[in-house]
Amino acid sequence: MSKYLLNKFLFTVDRDPGLVERYREDPRGTVEWWEAEYANRLLSCHGGEASTWLRFEDAEREALAGHDYPKLFELGAHPFLTLTLFIAMFERDHEPLGFQTEYARRLAHMAMPYPDIAT
Protein backbone atom coordinates (compact mmCIF):
# COMPACT_ATOMS: atom_id res chain seq x y z
CA MET A 1 0.00 0.00 0.00
CA SER A 2 1.27 3.46 -0.86
CA LYS A 3 -1.51 5.72 0.34
CA TYR A 4 1.07 8.44 0.75
CA LEU A 5 1.94 8.30 -2.95
CA LEU A 6 -1.73 8.31 -3.98
CA ASN A 7 -2.16 11.42 -1.89
CA LYS A 8 1.02 12.93 -3.35
CA PHE A 9 -0.38 12.50 -6.84
CA LEU A 10 -3.72 14.10 -5.90
CA PHE A 11 -1.96 16.91 -4.01
CA THR A 12 0.55 17.84 -6.71
CA VAL A 13 -1.97 17.66 -9.57
CA ASP A 14 -4.68 19.60 -7.72
CA ARG A 15 -2.42 22.59 -7.08
CA ASP A 16 -1.28 22.94 -10.71
CA PRO A 17 -3.88 24.26 -13.19
CA GLY A 18 -2.02 22.73 -16.15
CA LEU A 19 -1.87 19.30 -14.53
CA VAL A 20 -5.55 19.43 -13.61
CA GLU A 21 -6.45 19.79 -17.29
CA ARG A 22 -3.86 17.26 -18.40
CA TYR A 23 -5.19 14.67 -15.95
CA ARG A 24 -8.78 15.35 -17.03
CA GLU A 25 -7.97 14.90 -20.72
CA ASP A 26 -5.40 12.08 -20.54
CA PRO A 27 -5.61 10.26 -17.21
CA ARG A 28 -3.54 7.21 -18.08
CA GLY A 29 -0.82 9.16 -19.84
CA THR A 30 -0.66 11.67 -16.99
CA VAL A 31 -0.39 8.95 -14.36
CA GLU A 32 2.39 7.17 -16.29
CA TRP A 33 4.31 10.41 -16.79
CA TRP A 34 3.82 11.42 -13.17
CA GLU A 35 5.00 8.10 -11.76
CA ALA A 36 8.10 8.20 -13.96
CA GLU A 37 9.02 11.85 -13.58
CA TYR A 38 7.34 13.26 -10.46
CA ALA A 39 6.62 10.56 -7.89
CA ASN A 40 10.08 10.64 -6.37
CA ARG A 41 10.53 14.40 -6.28
CA LEU A 42 11.19 15.57 -2.76
CA LEU A 43 9.00 18.65 -2.82
CA SER A 44 10.93 21.89 -2.39
CA CYS A 45 14.26 20.17 -3.16
CA HIS A 46 16.17 20.09 -6.44
CA GLY A 47 16.13 16.97 -8.62
CA GLY A 48 19.49 15.70 -7.45
CA GLU A 49 17.96 14.99 -4.08
CA ALA A 50 14.96 13.02 -5.27
CA SER A 51 13.81 9.93 -3.44
CA THR A 52 14.49 6.53 -5.00
CA TRP A 53 11.82 4.15 -3.75
CA LEU A 54 8.32 5.45 -4.43
CA ARG A 55 6.02 3.62 -6.86
CA PHE A 56 2.34 2.80 -7.15
CA GLU A 57 0.88 -0.62 -6.64
CA ASP A 58 -1.05 -1.89 -9.66
CA ALA A 59 -4.49 -1.28 -8.14
CA GLU A 60 -3.53 2.27 -7.23
CA ARG A 61 -2.19 3.05 -10.69
CA GLU A 62 -5.35 1.63 -12.28
CA ALA A 63 -7.66 3.60 -9.99
CA LEU A 64 -5.91 6.84 -10.88
CA ALA A 65 -5.71 5.99 -14.59
CA GLY A 66 -9.42 5.16 -14.61
CA HIS A 67 -10.55 8.32 -12.75
CA ASP A 68 -12.08 5.75 -10.40
CA TYR A 69 -12.79 7.87 -7.33
CA PRO A 70 -14.86 5.20 -5.54
CA LYS A 71 -11.84 2.91 -5.80
CA LEU A 72 -9.55 5.65 -4.50
CA PHE A 73 -11.86 5.94 -1.48
CA GLU A 74 -11.63 2.17 -0.93
CA LEU A 75 -7.84 2.32 -1.16
CA GLY A 76 -7.68 4.91 1.61
CA ALA A 77 -6.71 7.97 -0.40
CA HIS A 78 -7.48 11.14 1.54
CA PRO A 79 -11.13 11.92 0.71
CA PHE A 80 -10.61 15.68 0.78
CA LEU A 81 -7.84 15.53 -1.80
CA THR A 82 -9.81 13.23 -4.08
CA LEU A 83 -12.99 15.30 -3.82
CA THR A 84 -11.25 18.61 -4.44
CA LEU A 85 -9.41 17.43 -7.53
CA PHE A 86 -12.40 15.62 -9.04
CA ILE A 87 -14.63 18.66 -8.49
CA ALA A 88 -12.02 20.69 -10.36
CA MET A 89 -12.12 18.28 -13.28
CA PHE A 90 -15.78 17.35 -13.56
CA GLU A 91 -18.04 19.84 -11.78
CA ARG A 92 -18.15 21.81 -15.06
CA ASP A 93 -19.97 18.93 -16.79
CA HIS A 94 -22.94 18.96 -14.39
CA GLU A 95 -25.68 21.15 -12.96
CA PRO A 96 -24.67 23.06 -9.81
CA LEU A 97 -23.89 20.49 -7.08
CA GLY A 98 -24.83 17.73 -9.52
CA PHE A 99 -21.37 16.24 -9.55
CA GLN A 100 -21.10 16.33 -5.77
CA THR A 101 -24.37 14.45 -5.33
CA GLU A 102 -23.46 11.93 -8.01
CA TYR A 103 -20.14 11.43 -6.23
CA ALA A 104 -22.02 10.62 -3.02
CA ARG A 105 -24.30 8.19 -4.86
CA ARG A 106 -21.36 6.33 -6.36
CA LEU A 107 -19.96 5.85 -2.84
CA ALA A 108 -23.30 4.81 -1.34
CA HIS A 109 -22.16 1.20 -0.94
CA MET A 110 -19.46 2.24 1.54
CA ALA A 111 -20.45 1.53 5.15
CA MET A 112 -18.82 2.56 8.41
CA PRO A 113 -16.07 2.19 9.32
CA TYR A 114 -14.64 3.75 6.19
CA PRO A 115 -11.21 2.65 4.96
CA ASP A 116 -8.35 3.92 7.10
CA ILE A 117 -6.72 7.05 5.65
CA ALA A 118 -3.71 7.12 7.98
CA THR A 119 -0.46 7.26 6.04
Add this chain to the structure above:
Amino acid sequence: MAELVAVIASTHHPFYYRASTATGEDRPPFADEWVRKVEAFRETLTKARPDVLVMVGSDHFHQLWLDNMPQFLVGKAPFYDANWYNEEREFGLPRMFFTGQEDLSAYILREGLDAGFDLAFSNELRIDHSITCPIITLRPQNDLPIVPIYTNIFAPPLPRPKRFVQLGRAIRELVESWPADRRVAVIGTGHLSLELGGPRQFGPHGPDPEFDRRAVEWISSGDIEGCLSEVTLDSLHLPGNATHGFMDFMLMMGVAGEGAKADYVDTYDLFHTMEAYFTWYPNGGVA
Protein backbone atom coordinates in the same frame (compact mmCIF):
# COMPACT_ATOMS: atom_id res chain seq x y z
CA MET B 1 -0.93 43.13 30.25
CA ALA B 2 -3.05 42.44 27.23
CA GLU B 3 -6.77 41.99 27.69
CA LEU B 4 -8.73 39.10 26.16
CA VAL B 5 -11.82 40.98 25.01
CA ALA B 6 -13.63 38.30 23.00
CA VAL B 7 -13.50 34.59 22.28
CA ILE B 8 -15.24 33.58 19.09
CA ALA B 9 -15.85 30.13 17.66
CA SER B 10 -17.37 29.66 14.25
CA THR B 11 -17.75 27.32 11.35
CA HIS B 12 -15.83 28.40 8.25
CA HIS B 13 -18.09 27.85 5.28
CA PRO B 14 -16.13 28.56 2.10
CA PHE B 15 -19.35 29.16 0.11
CA TYR B 16 -20.35 32.21 2.16
CA TYR B 17 -18.30 34.70 0.16
CA ARG B 18 -19.80 33.65 -3.17
CA ALA B 19 -23.34 33.32 -1.79
CA SER B 20 -23.25 36.71 -0.08
CA THR B 21 -21.88 38.58 -3.11
CA ALA B 22 -24.02 36.89 -5.76
CA THR B 23 -26.81 38.88 -7.37
CA GLY B 24 -29.86 38.18 -9.50
CA GLU B 25 -30.42 34.60 -10.58
CA ASP B 26 -27.05 33.57 -9.18
CA ARG B 27 -28.03 34.47 -5.63
CA PRO B 28 -29.10 31.35 -3.73
CA PRO B 29 -32.37 31.49 -1.78
CA PHE B 30 -30.63 31.03 1.57
CA ALA B 31 -28.20 33.93 1.06
CA ASP B 32 -30.20 36.83 2.54
CA GLU B 33 -30.85 35.11 5.85
CA TRP B 34 -27.25 33.91 5.97
CA VAL B 35 -25.98 37.45 5.49
CA ARG B 36 -28.32 38.72 8.18
CA LYS B 37 -27.02 36.15 10.65
CA VAL B 38 -23.38 36.79 9.79
CA GLU B 39 -23.77 40.55 10.16
CA ALA B 40 -25.34 40.08 13.60
CA PHE B 41 -22.45 37.78 14.54
CA ARG B 42 -19.96 40.31 13.20
CA GLU B 43 -21.36 42.92 15.57
CA THR B 44 -20.29 40.76 18.55
CA LEU B 45 -16.67 41.20 17.52
CA THR B 46 -17.00 44.85 16.56
CA LYS B 47 -18.41 45.66 20.02
CA ALA B 48 -15.33 44.18 21.69
CA ARG B 49 -13.08 46.73 19.92
CA PRO B 50 -10.09 44.39 19.44
CA ASP B 51 -6.63 45.58 18.39
CA VAL B 52 -5.21 42.15 17.55
CA LEU B 53 -6.73 38.85 16.37
CA VAL B 54 -5.37 35.41 17.22
CA MET B 55 -6.79 33.19 14.48
CA VAL B 56 -7.05 29.42 15.01
CA GLY B 57 -7.69 27.27 11.96
CA SER B 58 -6.42 24.30 10.02
CA ASP B 59 -4.51 24.20 6.77
CA HIS B 60 -6.30 22.02 4.20
CA PHE B 61 -3.21 20.47 2.57
CA HIS B 62 -2.13 23.78 1.12
CA GLN B 63 1.24 24.58 2.64
CA LEU B 64 1.41 21.82 5.25
CA TRP B 65 1.96 18.44 3.70
CA LEU B 66 2.59 14.83 4.62
CA ASP B 67 6.36 15.04 4.11
CA ASN B 68 6.67 17.42 7.06
CA MET B 69 3.44 17.61 9.04
CA PRO B 70 3.20 19.68 12.22
CA GLN B 71 0.46 19.06 14.78
CA PHE B 72 0.28 22.66 16.00
CA LEU B 73 1.96 25.52 14.17
CA VAL B 74 2.18 29.24 14.92
CA GLY B 75 2.78 31.72 12.12
CA LYS B 76 5.53 34.20 12.93
CA ALA B 77 5.83 36.60 10.06
CA PRO B 78 5.34 40.32 9.46
CA PHE B 79 2.85 39.62 6.67
CA TYR B 80 0.73 36.78 5.32
CA ASP B 81 -0.62 36.28 1.84
CA ALA B 82 -3.81 34.29 1.75
CA ASN B 83 -6.06 31.98 -0.20
CA TRP B 84 -4.89 29.47 -2.73
CA TYR B 85 -5.53 28.72 -6.39
CA ASN B 86 -7.81 25.78 -5.65
CA GLU B 87 -9.86 27.95 -3.25
CA GLU B 88 -10.28 30.61 -5.92
CA ARG B 89 -11.21 27.85 -8.37
CA GLU B 90 -13.76 26.02 -6.21
CA PHE B 91 -15.14 28.72 -3.91
CA GLY B 92 -14.41 31.98 -5.73
CA LEU B 93 -12.40 33.27 -2.77
CA PRO B 94 -10.31 36.42 -3.39
CA ARG B 95 -6.60 36.77 -2.80
CA MET B 96 -6.03 38.49 0.55
CA PHE B 97 -3.16 40.01 2.51
CA PHE B 98 -2.66 40.30 6.27
CA THR B 99 -0.34 42.08 8.63
CA GLY B 100 1.16 39.88 11.33
CA GLN B 101 1.42 40.69 15.05
CA GLU B 102 4.90 39.22 15.11
CA ASP B 103 5.78 40.05 18.71
CA LEU B 104 2.73 38.16 19.97
CA SER B 105 3.67 35.24 17.72
CA ALA B 106 7.14 35.22 19.28
CA TYR B 107 5.65 35.41 22.78
CA ILE B 108 3.23 32.52 22.16
CA LEU B 109 6.03 30.40 20.72
CA ARG B 110 8.52 31.03 23.52
CA GLU B 111 6.05 30.77 26.37
CA GLY B 112 4.12 27.95 24.72
CA LEU B 113 7.28 25.88 24.35
CA ASP B 114 8.13 26.51 27.98
CA ALA B 115 4.61 25.46 28.98
CA GLY B 116 5.03 22.05 27.36
CA PHE B 117 3.60 22.56 23.85
CA ASP B 118 6.16 21.70 21.17
CA LEU B 119 4.83 24.27 18.73
CA ALA B 120 6.10 24.37 15.17
CA PHE B 121 6.48 27.74 13.50
CA SER B 122 6.51 29.27 10.05
CA ASN B 123 8.18 32.47 8.91
CA GLU B 124 6.45 32.40 5.52
CA LEU B 125 2.91 31.14 5.71
CA ARG B 126 0.20 31.45 3.11
CA ILE B 127 -3.12 31.38 4.95
CA ASP B 128 -6.11 29.36 3.73
CA HIS B 129 -9.87 29.61 4.07
CA SER B 130 -10.00 28.30 7.63
CA ILE B 131 -8.69 31.73 8.62
CA THR B 132 -9.77 33.93 5.72
CA CYS B 133 -13.44 32.88 5.99
CA PRO B 134 -13.83 34.27 9.51
CA ILE B 135 -12.08 37.47 8.44
CA ILE B 136 -14.59 37.76 5.57
CA THR B 137 -17.52 37.16 7.92
CA LEU B 138 -16.34 38.91 11.09
CA ARG B 139 -13.90 41.62 9.99
CA PRO B 140 -14.30 42.20 6.26
CA GLN B 141 -12.33 45.45 6.40
CA ASN B 142 -9.36 43.25 7.36
CA ASP B 143 -7.67 46.06 9.28
CA LEU B 144 -6.22 44.21 12.29
CA PRO B 145 -2.93 42.35 12.71
CA ILE B 146 -3.17 38.61 13.24
CA VAL B 147 -1.39 35.66 14.76
CA PRO B 148 -2.35 32.51 12.82
CA ILE B 149 -2.33 29.19 14.67
CA TYR B 150 -2.85 26.01 12.70
CA THR B 151 -3.96 22.68 14.13
CA ASN B 152 -3.87 19.28 12.49
CA ILE B 153 -7.44 17.98 12.27
CA PHE B 154 -6.79 16.54 8.87
CA ALA B 155 -3.89 14.10 8.54
CA PRO B 156 -3.80 11.23 11.05
CA PRO B 157 -2.29 10.56 13.50
CA LEU B 158 -4.01 13.53 15.13
CA PRO B 159 -3.65 14.89 18.65
CA ARG B 160 -6.50 13.78 20.88
CA PRO B 161 -9.43 16.08 21.76
CA LYS B 162 -8.08 16.72 25.25
CA ARG B 163 -4.91 18.18 23.76
CA PHE B 164 -6.93 20.71 21.77
CA VAL B 165 -8.68 21.80 24.97
CA GLN B 166 -5.33 22.06 26.77
CA LEU B 167 -3.87 24.18 23.99
CA GLY B 168 -6.91 26.44 24.13
CA ARG B 169 -6.42 26.97 27.85
CA ALA B 170 -2.74 27.72 27.24
CA ILE B 171 -3.52 30.21 24.48
CA ARG B 172 -5.77 32.08 26.86
CA GLU B 173 -3.09 32.20 29.54
CA LEU B 174 -0.51 33.39 27.04
CA VAL B 175 -2.73 36.12 25.64
CA GLU B 176 -3.60 37.34 29.12
CA SER B 177 0.06 37.37 30.20
CA TRP B 178 1.36 39.10 27.04
CA PRO B 179 3.02 42.28 28.31
CA ALA B 180 1.38 44.68 25.89
CA ASP B 181 -1.44 47.12 26.34
CA ARG B 182 -3.59 45.60 23.61
CA ARG B 183 -7.11 44.27 23.27
CA VAL B 184 -6.97 40.74 21.86
CA ALA B 185 -9.73 38.59 20.42
CA VAL B 186 -9.17 34.87 19.82
CA ILE B 187 -11.17 33.53 16.89
CA GLY B 188 -11.20 29.85 15.98
CA THR B 189 -13.04 27.96 13.30
CA GLY B 190 -13.94 24.34 12.84
CA HIS B 191 -16.87 22.17 11.86
CA LEU B 192 -19.88 20.46 13.32
CA SER B 193 -20.73 17.17 11.59
CA LEU B 194 -19.28 17.16 8.11
CA GLU B 195 -18.61 14.66 5.36
CA LEU B 196 -16.25 15.40 2.47
CA GLY B 197 -15.51 12.92 -0.26
CA GLY B 198 -17.78 10.26 1.23
CA PRO B 199 -21.31 8.89 0.69
CA ARG B 200 -22.96 11.29 3.14
CA GLN B 201 -21.61 14.48 1.58
CA PHE B 202 -23.72 17.36 0.28
CA GLY B 203 -27.00 16.18 1.75
CA PRO B 204 -29.93 18.48 2.58
CA HIS B 205 -28.50 18.97 6.11
CA GLY B 206 -25.28 18.15 7.86
CA PRO B 207 -24.67 14.40 7.96
CA ASP B 208 -25.59 14.07 11.66
CA PRO B 209 -28.11 16.65 12.97
CA GLU B 210 -28.23 14.93 16.37
CA PHE B 211 -24.49 15.34 16.81
CA ASP B 212 -24.84 18.97 15.77
CA ARG B 213 -27.55 19.56 18.37
CA ARG B 214 -25.41 18.07 21.11
CA ALA B 215 -22.30 19.91 19.93
CA VAL B 216 -24.09 23.26 20.05
CA GLU B 217 -25.22 22.43 23.59
CA TRP B 218 -21.69 21.49 24.73
CA ILE B 219 -20.21 24.66 23.26
CA SER B 220 -22.88 27.13 24.31
CA SER B 221 -22.91 25.83 27.90
CA GLY B 222 -19.12 25.47 28.15
CA ASP B 223 -19.51 21.78 29.03
CA ILE B 224 -15.92 20.77 28.39
CA GLU B 225 -16.00 17.75 30.68
CA GLY B 226 -19.22 16.43 29.16
CA CYS B 227 -17.84 16.93 25.67
CA LEU B 228 -14.53 15.26 26.50
CA SER B 229 -16.34 12.32 28.09
CA GLU B 230 -18.09 11.52 24.81
CA VAL B 231 -15.83 12.75 22.02
CA THR B 232 -12.83 10.68 20.98
CA LEU B 233 -10.77 10.39 17.83
CA ASP B 234 -12.74 7.22 17.02
CA SER B 235 -16.18 8.63 17.83
CA LEU B 236 -15.64 11.61 15.55
CA HIS B 237 -15.69 9.33 12.50
CA LEU B 238 -19.35 8.51 13.13
CA PRO B 239 -20.99 11.92 12.51
CA GLY B 240 -19.08 12.37 9.22
CA ASN B 241 -15.60 11.74 7.92
CA ALA B 242 -14.47 15.38 8.26
CA THR B 243 -15.91 15.91 11.74
CA HIS B 244 -12.48 15.96 13.39
CA GLY B 245 -12.63 19.67 12.61
CA PHE B 246 -14.89 19.81 15.66
CA MET B 247 -11.72 19.62 17.75
CA ASP B 248 -11.02 23.25 16.84
CA PHE B 249 -14.33 24.09 18.54
CA MET B 250 -13.08 22.13 21.54
CA LEU B 251 -9.90 24.19 21.50
CA MET B 252 -12.04 27.33 21.60
CA MET B 253 -14.02 25.90 24.52
CA GLY B 254 -10.65 25.64 26.25
CA VAL B 255 -9.99 29.32 25.54
CA ALA B 256 -13.43 30.27 26.88
CA GLY B 257 -13.08 28.11 29.99
CA GLU B 258 -14.92 25.29 31.79
CA GLY B 259 -18.54 26.19 32.41
CA ALA B 260 -18.32 29.43 30.44
CA LYS B 261 -21.70 30.02 28.87
CA ALA B 262 -21.49 31.69 25.49
CA ASP B 263 -22.85 35.23 25.45
CA TYR B 264 -24.01 34.84 21.86
CA VAL B 265 -25.18 31.69 20.09
CA ASP B 266 -26.65 31.30 16.64
CA THR B 267 -26.94 28.50 14.09
CA TYR B 268 -28.11 28.16 10.51
CA ASP B 269 -29.15 24.85 9.07
CA LEU B 270 -27.79 24.78 5.54
CA PHE B 271 -27.42 21.98 3.04
CA HIS B 272 -24.18 20.05 3.50
CA THR B 273 -23.34 21.30 7.02
CA MET B 274 -24.77 23.39 9.84
CA GLU B 275 -23.39 26.84 10.50
CA ALA B 276 -22.72 27.71 14.15
CA TYR B 277 -21.61 30.99 15.74
CA PHE B 278 -20.53 31.56 19.35
CA THR B 279 -19.09 34.57 21.21
CA TRP B 280 -17.88 34.83 24.79
CA TYR B 281 -16.89 38.04 26.57
CA PRO B 282 -14.42 36.78 29.18
CA ASN B 283 -14.72 39.80 31.42
CA GLY B 284 -18.48 39.72 31.66
CA GLY B 285 -19.35 42.10 28.91
CA VAL B 286 -17.89 44.56 26.52
CA ALA B 287 -16.22 47.59 28.05
